[in-house]
Amino acid sequence: MSITWRGSRPWLAAFAAVLILSLSIFSPLRATAQVSDDDLAKVRAVEAARIAAIEKVYHTVVAIYPHNKQGGGSGVIFDPAGYALTNFHVTQGAGLTGVAGLADGKLYPWHLVGHDPGGDLAIIKLDGPTPDHQFQYAQLADSETVRVGDFAMAMGNPFLLAVEDQTPTITLGIVSGVKRYQPGTGAGGKMLEYGNCIQIDSSINPGNSGGPLFNMQGQVIGINGRGSFEERGRVNVGVGYAISANQCKMFIPELLATKTCEHGTLDAVFARRGDNEVVCESINLDSPLAKAGFELGDRLVKFNGQVIRTTNEFTSLIATLPAHLPVEVVWNHDGKEKSAWVRLSAITYPKPKAPPARPQPAPKQPEKKDEKKDEKKEEKAQPQGADDATPRAAEEKSDDKPADDAKEDDKEEKSPEAPDAPKPDAPKPDAPKAQPKPLIALPQGNAMEFGKIRDAKMNEREALRIIEQYVAYMGGREALSKVKGIRSKWVVSKADGEVVDEITSISATDGRDATRSLKKDTSSVWDGQTQWRRVDGKVTQPKGDDALADPGLAMDLFIASLVSENTKDQYKRIVLQGTDKAQGQFAYRILFENKAGKRFIAWFSVLDEAGFAGDFETRLLKTAFADDKDQQQGPGLVRTHRTMDGLKIVDGGAFVDGLEEKVMLKYTAAELELLHELPADAFVIPQEEK
Numbered sequence: 225m226s227i228t229w230r231g232s233r234p235w236l237a238a239f240a241a242v243l244i245l246s247l248s249i250f251s252p253l254r255a256t257a258q259v260s261d262d263d264l265a266k267v268r269a270v271e272a273a274r275i276a277a278i279e280k281v282y283h284t285v286v287a288i289y290p291h292n293k294q295g296g297g298s299g300v301i302f303d304p305a306g307y308a309l310t311n312f313h314v315t316q317g318a319g320l321t322g323v324a325g326l327a328d329g330k331l332y333p334w335h336l337v338g339h340d341p342g343g344d345l346a347i348i349k350l351d352g353p354t355p356d357h358q359f360q361y362a363q364l365a366d367s368e369t370v371r372v373g374d375f376a377m378a379m380g381n382p383f384l385l386a387v388e389d390q391t392p393t394i395t396l397g398i399v400s401g402v403k404r405y406q407p408g409t410g411a412g413g414k415m416l417e418y419g420n421c422i423q424i425d426s427s428i429n430p431g432n433s434g435g436p437l438f439n440m441q442g443q444v445i446g447i448n449g450r451g452s453f454e455e456r457g458r459v460n461v462g463v464g465y466a467i468s469a470n471q472c473k474m475f476i477p478e479l480l481a482t483k484t485c486e487h488g489t490l491d492a493v494f495a496r497r498g499d500n501e502v503v504c505e506s507i508n509l510d511s512p513l514a515k516a517g518f519e520l521g522d523r524l525v526k527f528n529g530q531v532i533r534t535t536n537e538f539t540s541l542i543a544t545l546p547a548h549l550p551v552e553v554v555w556n557h558d559g560k561e562k563s564a565w566v567r568l569s570a571i572t573y574p575k576p577k578a579p580p581a582r583p584q585p586a587p588k589q590p591e592k593k594d595e596k597k598d599e600k601k602e603e604k605a606q607p608q609g610a611d612d613a614t615p616r617a618a619e620e621k622s623d624d625k626p627a628d629d630a631k632e633d634d635k636e637e638k639s640p641e642a643p644d645a646p647k648p649d650a651p652k653p654d655a656p657k658a659q660p661k662p663l664i665a666l667p668q669g670n671a672m673e674f675g676k677i678r679d680a681k682m683n684e685r686e687a688l689r690i691i692e693q694y695v696a697y698m699g700g701r702e703a704l705s706k707v708k709g710i711r712s713k714w715v716v717s718k719a720d721g722e723v724v725d726e727i728t729s730i731s732a733t734d735g736r737d738a739t740r741s742l743k744k745d746t747s748s749v750w751d752g753q754t755q756w757r758r759v760d761g762k763v764t765q766p767k768g769d770d771a772l773a774d775p776g777l778a779m780d781l782f783i784a785s786l787v788s789e790n791t792k793d794q795y796k797r798i799v800l801q802g803t804d805k806a807q808g809q810f811a812y813r814i815l816f817e818n819k820a821g822k823r824f825i826a827w828f829s830v831l832d833e834a835g836f837a838g839d840f841e842t843r844l845l846k847t848a849f850a851d852d853k854d855q856q857q858g859p860g861l862v863r864t865h866r867t868m869d870g871l872k873i874v875d876g877g878a879f880v881d882g883l884e885e886k887v888m889l890k891y892t893a894a895e896l897e898l899l900h901e902l903p904a905d906a907f908v909i910p911q912e913e914k
Contacts, residue, residue, distance in 0.1 A: 380435025419543025
C-alpha cells in the first residue's frame with residue numbers, strides 16, 4: 225500500500241503509517257495489506273527525529289531538591305548561564321537554596337532568583353564549577369502555535385526516580401486542549417492560578433512539577449505543574465496542565481528582578497449577558513480604566529489584542545499577565561466603540577504567614593490515618609495566607625465553567641500536588657516502599673512581599689548581565705573599543721513621511737556629542753559636562769535637566785554609556801524593574817540613575833527577532849527620561865540597526881508619545897561612518913553672530 229502525504233504536520237503521516245503497520249500485523253487482512261518500504265521509512269524517520277529531539281534537550285532537564293534531598297521536583301534550563309524555570313510550589317518547598325541534578329549525574333548548587341505564587345512559576349540559577357560555565361539549554365517556543373493533537377513530551381523527576389543518577393523520565397502523549405483555565409487556591413482562587421494553559425495526556429506525576437513540556441523539535445512549549453489525579457495512589461489519569469511558554473516569557477523579567485511577582489487586574493467585574501457579550505457590572509472609579517472613560521454597562525470587545533466573547537475567556541487571558549503591563553482595551557459604550565491604553569493594576573494578595581518547619585521524610589511504613597485529620601492537613605497545605613487571600617479586584621463573575629473536562633478531579637484538588645484523602649469505602653492501597661518523599665504539599669516557606677525586589681545586589685547583577693548581552697549583540701566590547709565615534713546624517717520626518725529636518729552629527733564613545741541642522745540655524749555641542757546650543761545666531765548654555773531635554777542627545781549619551789568599559793561606575797544605581805512593553809514586544813525595563821540624580825529608562829528585548837527566548841539576541845528597543853515617579857518622558861524607539869565592520873549601529877527609529885507609542889517624529893540614517901580617530905574640531909563650542 226502506498227500513500228501520498230500532504231499537509232504541514234509530518235507526525236500525521238507517521239501516525240497513519242504506524243496504524244497501517246499495526247493493521248498489517250494484527251489484522252485478518254495481513255496477507256493482503258502489506259506495508260510499503262516508503263511507509264516504514266516514514267515511521268523510522270519520525271522515530272529517529274523524536275530520539276534526536278530527546279537527545280538535544282536531555283541535559284537541559286533539572287531534578288530540583290532541597291539540601292537534604294527529602295523531596296523534590298523538576299525544572300528546565302533556558303539560559304546557558306544556568307537559569308532554569310520551575311514551579312513556585314517546588315522552590316517554596318525547598319527555600320532559597322538547594323541542589324540540582326542534571327543527566328551528567330552531577331549535582332549543582334542552586335539559588336532562588338524570583339518566584340510567582342499567583343502563576344506558579346519560579347526561576348532558579350544553577351552554579352557551575354566555574355563562573356563562566358555554560359550549561360546546555362532549551363529554547364522557549366511560541367506556545368500560540370500549539371494545536372490540539374500535537375505530540376508533547378513531558379520530562380522530569382516523577383516520584384524522585386532520578387534521585388540516584390539524575391536522568392529524567394520521558395513520557396510521550398498529545399495536547400488534549402489549549403487555552404484551558406484552572407482556578408487557583410485561596411479566596412478568589414488567585415494563588416497558583418493557571419490561565420490559558422495547555423492540557424496534555426502525557427503522563428505527569430508528583431515530582432514532575434516544574435519540568436518541561438517539549439514539542440517534537442525539542443522546544444519548550446510549557447512548564448508542567450498541575451495534574452488531575454485519582455483519589456487512590458495519586459497517579460496520573462491522563463489529565464495534566466502546563467503553564468504556557470508564552471506566559472513564562474512575559475514573567476522572565478519580573479522573576480529575574482528577584483521579585484515576588486504580582487499579576488494584573490483591570491479593577492472591574494464582568495458578567496456574561498446574552499450571546500457573546502461581556503458586560504461591566506462594577507468598576508473601581510480610581511482605576512486607570514475608569515479614568516479612561518470605561519463605565520458600568522459597557523461591553524468589553526477586545527483585551528490586549530484578543531476578541532473577548534465570554535468571561536471565562538477574559539479571566540483566562542488576564543490571569544497570564546503581570547501587573548503594570550500596558551494593554552489596549554476596546555469597548556462598546558451605547559453603540560459606539562471606544563479604546564484606551566492603560567496599565568494593569570496589581571491584584572491584592574494575602575499577607576505572608578510565618579514559615580513552618582520543612583517537610584520531613586516519609587515514614588518507612590504508612591500509619592493508619594484518621595480521615596478528619598487528613599482533611600485538616602489538606603487545608604493547612606494551601607499557599608501562604610490562602611484563607612486570607614483577597615480576590616482579584618477585577619474578579620470576573622462567570623457563568624462559564626472552567627474550560628476543561630476534568631470537573632470532578634478539579635473539585636477535589638486542593639493545590640497542584642496536594643494529597644488526596646481516601647474515602648471511607650475506598651480500598652486501601654498497598655503499602656509503599658520506604659523512599660524519599662516528593663513534595664506533595666505547598667509549605668509556607670520564606671516570607672513574601674509581593675511586587676518588591678527581594679535582593680538588590682542580585683537585581684543589579686541581572687541588569688548588568690542584560691546590558692552585556694546588548695553589548696554582545698552590537699559586536700562586543702573589544703570590537704567597540706576600537707571605534708572612537710560615529711559620523712552620521714539623519715533625515716527627520718513626521719509620521720506621514722514629510723521631511724522636517726536633516727541633521728549631521730558626531731557622537732563619541734566617550735559621551736561627547738555635536739549636532740548641526742542643515743535646514744535651520746541650530747546646532748549644539750555636549751562636552752560631557754556642559755551643553756551649548758545655538759539657535760538663530762544666539763548661543764545659550766542650558767542648566768540642570770534642561771541640558772538633556774533633547775531626546776536625541778539623551779539617546780546618544782545613553783548608548784555611549786552602555787558601551788563604555790565602566791557602565792556601572794557611571795551610575796549611582798541600575799535597577800531591573802521588571803516586565804514592560806516596547807514596540808509591541810515584551811521587554812526588560814531597566815532604570816538608570818546617574819550621580820546627579822537624573823533618571824533614564826531603557827527597554828531591552830526579551831525575545832530574539834524570531835520570537836524565541838533562548839538565543840539571547842538582546843536588542844535595545846526604547847529609551848526615555850524618567851521623573852521621580854518613573855514616568856517616561858521624551859521616549860525614543862530604536863527600530864533598526866545597520867551592520868558595519870561587524871558592529872550593529874542604530875540607523876533608524878522614532879520619537880513617540882503615550883503607552884500606545886504614537887509616532888511623533890521618525891529618524892533615519894542617510895549616512896553612517898565609523899570613526900577610529902575623532903576630528904580635532906568636532907566639538908568646538910558654537911559662537912554667536914556678531
